Amino acid sequence: MATLKELSQIEERFTGGHRLCAGCGIPPIMRLILRAAGEHVVATTATGCLEVGTTIYPYTSWRIPWIHSAFENAAATMSGIESAYNVLKRRGKIAQDREIKFLAIGGDGGTYDIGFQALSGALERGHDMVYVCYDNGAYMNTGIQRSGATPFGSATTTSPAGSVHPGKQQRRKDLTRIVAAHRIPYAAQASPHNWRDLEKKAQKAFQIKGACFLNVISPCPLGWYTKPEDSIEDAKLAVETCYWPLYEIEDGVLKINYKPKEKKPIEEWLKKQGRFKHLFKEENRHIIEELQKEVDRDWETLLSLDGKRLF
Amino acid sequence: MATVTGTKKVVGLTGNSAIAYAMKQIDPDVCAAYPITPSTAIMEEFSGYYADGQVSTELIAVESEHSAMSACIGASAAGARVMTATSSQGLALMWEMLYVASGLRLPIVMAVVNRALSAPINIHCDHSDSMGARDSGWIQLYSENVQEAYDNLFQAVRIAEDKRVLTPVMVCMDGFITSHAIENLTLIDDAEVKDFIGEHEPAYSLLDTENPITVGAMTLPDAYMDIKHQQSKAIAASKDVVLEVAKEFEQRFGRSYGLMETYRLEDAEVCVVVLSSAAGTTKVAVDELRSKGKKVGLLKPRLYRPFPHEEIMEALKHCKAICVLDRADSMNGFGGPLFTDIRASLYDAPERPVVINRIFGLGGRDYTAEDAIGVYEELFKVVETGKVERLSAYLGEE
Amino acid sequence: MTKKNITFAGIIFEGGTADKYKTGGWRKLRPTLDKDKCIDCLICWVMCPDSAVIVEDGKMVGFNLEHCKGCGICAMECPDKVKAITMEEEEK
Numbered sequence A: 001m002a003t004l005k006e007l008s009q010i011e012e013r014f015t016g017g018h019r020l021c022a023g024c025g026i027p028p029i030m031r032l033i034l035r036a037a038g039e040h041v042v043a044t045t046a047t048g049c050l051e052v053g054t055t056i057y058p059y060t061s062w063r064i065p066w067i068h069s070a071f072e073n074a075a076a077t078m079s080g081i082e083s084a085y086n087v088l089k090r091r092g093k094i095a096q097d098r099e100i101k102f103l104a105i106g107g108d109g110g111t112y113d114i115g116f117q118a119l120s121g122a123l124e125r126g127h128d129m130v131y132v133c134y135d136n137g138a139y140m141n142t143g144i145q146r147s148g149a150t151p152f153g154s155a156t157t158t159s160p161a162g163s164v165h166p167g168k169q170q171r172r173k174d175l176t177r178i179v180a181a182h183r184i185p186y187a188a189q190a191s192p193h194n195w196r197d198l199e200k201k202a203q204k205a206f207q208i209k210g211a212c213f214l215n216v217i218s219p220c221p222l223g224w225y226t227k228p229e230d231s232i233e234d235a236k237l238a239v240e241t242c243y244w245p246l247y248e249i250e251d252g253v254l255k256i257n258y259k260p261k262e263k264k265p266i267e268e269w270l271k272k273q274g275r276f277k278h279l280f281k282e283e284n285r286h287i288i289e290e291l292q293k294e295v296d297r298d299w300e301t302l303l304s305l306d307g308k309r310l311f
Numbered sequence B: 001m002a003t004v005t006g007t008k009k010v011v012g013l014t015g016n017s018a019i020a021y022a023m024k025q026i027d028p029d030v031c032a033a034y035p036i037t038p039s040t041a042i043m044e045e046f047s048g049y050y051a052d053g054q055v056s057t058e059l060i061a062v063e064s065e066h067s068a069m070s071a072c073i074g075a076s077a078a079g080a081r082v083m084t085a086t087s088s089q090g091l092a093l094m095w096e097m098l099y100v101a102s103g104l105r106l107p108i109v110m111a112v113v114n115r116a117l118s119a120p121i122n123i124h125c126d127h128s129d130s131m132g133a134r135d136s137g138w139i140q141l142y143s144e145n146v147q148e149a150y151d152n153l154f155q156a157v158r159i160a161e162d163k164r165v166l167t168p169v170m171v172c173m174d175g176f177i178t179s180h181a182i183e184n185l186t187l188i189d190d191a192e193v194k195d196f197i198g199e200h201e202p203a204y205s206l207l208d209t210e211n212p213i214t215v216g217a218m219t220l221p222d223a224y225m226d227i228k229h230q231q232s233k234a235i236a237a238s239k240d241v242v243l244e245v246a247k248e249f250e251q252r253f254g255r256s257y258g259l260m261e262t263y264r265l266e267d268a269e270v271c272v273v274v275l276s277s278a279a280g281t282t283k284v285a286v287d288e289l290r291s292k293g294k295k296v297g298l299l300k301p302r303l304y305r306p307f308p309h310e311e312i313m314e315a316l317k318h319c320k321a322i323c324v325l326d327r328a329d330s331m332n333g334f335g336g337p338l339f340t341d342i343r344a345s346l347y348d349a350p351e352r353p354v355v356i357n358r359i360f361g362l363g364g365r366d367y368t369a370e371d372a373i374g375v376y377e378e379l380f381k382v383v384e385t386g387k388v389e390r391l392s393a394y395l396g397e398e
Numbered sequence C: 001m002t003k004k005n006i007t008f009a010g011i012i013f014e015g016g017t018a019d020k021y022k023t024g025g026w027r028k029l030r031p032t033l034d035k036d037k038c039i040d041c042l043i044c045w046v047m048c049p050d051s052a053v054i055v056e057d058g059k060m061v062g063f064n065l066e067h068c069k070g071c072g073i074c075a076m077e078c079p080d081k082v083k084a085i086t087m088e089e090e091e092k
């Protein structure tokens, strides 16, 4: 278990000078994950805020080899890179003692939605890679449109808070469980506020052979209508309300990594975010209740599975 | 001319088997592909070589053609020699990634077994698939028969990987007509294949972790156009490399290739321009008409992208009338893709020939020597009357 | 007209060049450190989105104001009992 002091001594491979918004949740996640990756790592990033914001030619924030090829194919692109590594090593074109790790990154749009097929295929084939989804709950780069990860009731530009349809009318996918159902060796949910947990999970994911998956909640001041300084606190509240439980599924066994002593009402998380503002109108209050019920039910289910073998 | 060193081993193989065999001989680093008729057998047979350890390629049986091309891009950017194959809907699904492959200047080689595009769904030959990709920045070579497809694949590796080119190449052959027909061809020895294609030396590699590069960065209007200009110049210049590689191929193996093949064209008054297997059929018609003293000729482009417009103009400018046969419709109310290119090339000819267009063979519709004779007769009528009744039409249309 | 300094295929052949790009101008609030209070827990360092908290030998020594966008996360996350960082109006 690395301390922050130790982590701070590892080279910074995600430089400042990028164009992500002030207070964006993505960089702290990436900075930690890159530290956990070890010395040699190659990354690909799906189209989205992270990709656009960090590689505006001729500036790059990445001090590791990095490629962007498109929006829906981070997992497929990395399949090719990992395969190239295997064969070039076998054919003696890469030193036999050179261990390289492979990291594919996508936003929730690039992972839950358009990139889901490529992800599923790569997981099934079992490429030795870590796939990280930074879930900020919408297509932020294109201006906050709904995704399969957008919370029920949330207002986005394609699910606006109208008088007839007050925000997103559908529940979000439980992607972490869907991914785990591919029977991959490791899948986990994490949050940047709990850096210890995130770092540990990233370490594990890089060490375990095969396709591993991390789903990390990523606060977005622009799309959540929150204050930039609150980003980390907002991630924490998502965990404290059990909207975003921290758990992992390792070799088929589910383990909850953090159980709040006192589960906070979902309202506390919602009320800080402009995207849920309309829910506090009298006529929409029932949506908050529904959301609370759903969070409760999901949390109960998760508790009942704690320590159990899923596959 | 240098002595032919290629072993003259003649065998009967289908086009698909010949491509799979060529791929076995090339033994690429990575191959990512997805099945689709009529190219499926290429990957099936290659998978057989893989299963028996006859290649040490990393084979990725992806879940879609979009992922096939994505994985090819990742592997190629990681410094691997990469090949794949597809047809029709598969190529259409790759469309987005074709541009990424060429834009990132990755020398991927792909066999395209030409098949019609839906709708209506049809598994037979036409060129609507690869014609849809003609502006994707890939070099396109069209093959008349199994031998040409086999030979083109090796040359494609050399062309794509040439430092002056660094551009992906499609080797096209006609679905079923060539892919499934057993033809005799002369194989090249494994060792000679290896010697001809050489070692792959990538222009850049993501696996060089000591020298981290950022590939596919976001460009703004101050850079995008310049990068496209580089690419545009490289693909235009690839024409010379295609010729150089063909020359070396001929010296080594005795079979001659160029930008195009002309058949009895030198003194022809009227000419047909057509790609791939239909050229073979047309040659039969040319011989028959020539035996009756008619001055007919044929031009079969081999390199379609980049388009060798000057050479084509030189080859055709003496003709009085030309019919371009397109196995794809541009759906533009004007004419097929080959027609518009040929017609544009002849704009600068001192005496512009008449150029008409016939769409033929869509979705595997038969094209016979009689059809070709009909086209030549129509061309003579145009020459006699000086009138073009129908500029563009479907062949045999009433 | 094409520019000569454009690299092959738009590849950036060097890591971390964004380091040279200044985003400090985005800042409305500037973080200021009271080093006397600071306990070098490095929470501010790990949470900073702009890699703008400078740490030397395990000690928090200040901010890289060329990159800091003034988001205020560091001030917010500095432990309640410490609160060594304050956000101040950026001088014009």
Ligand SMILES: Cc1ncc(C[n+]2csc(CCOP(=O)(O)OP(=O)(O)O)c2C)c(N)n1
Pocket (backbone or CB within 6 Å): A047, A048, A049, A050, A071, A072, A106, A107, A108, A109, A110, A111, A136, A138, A139, A140, A141, A142, A147
């Ligand atoms: C095939 C394709 N469709 C649509 C887009 C437009 N697009 C670019 S990024 C993006 C949204 C990305 O959302 P997400 O993955 O959640 O990442 P975020 O922007 O939130 O970081 C969209 C829709 C695209 N680039 N490619």
Ligand code: SF4
Pocket (backbone or CB within 6 Å): A019, A020, A021, A023, A024, A025, A026, A049, A050, A053, A136, A140, A141, A219, A220, A221, A222, A223
């Ligand atoms: S829109 Fe959101 S996710 Fe995108 S850079 Fe801004 S804060 Fe980050």
Ligand code: SF4
Pocket (backbone or CB within 6 Å): A023, C031, C047, C048, C049, C050, C051, C052, C053, C063, C067, C068, C069, C070, C071, C072, C073, C074, C075
């Ligand atoms: S204000 Fe924000 S960007 Fe500046 S040092 Fe603090 S956390 Fe980093």
Ligand code: SF4
Pocket (backbone or CB within 6 Å): C033, C037, C038, C039, C040, C041, C042, C043, C044, C045, C060, C074, C077, C078, C079, C082, C083, C084, C085
């Ligand atoms: S968070 Fe506060 S106490 Fe901790 S290192 Fe930063 S300034 Fe010092």
Ligand SMILES: [Mg+2]
Pocket (backbone or CB within 6 Å): A107, A108, A109, A134, A135, A136, A137, A138, A139, A140
């Ligand atoms: Mg998103």
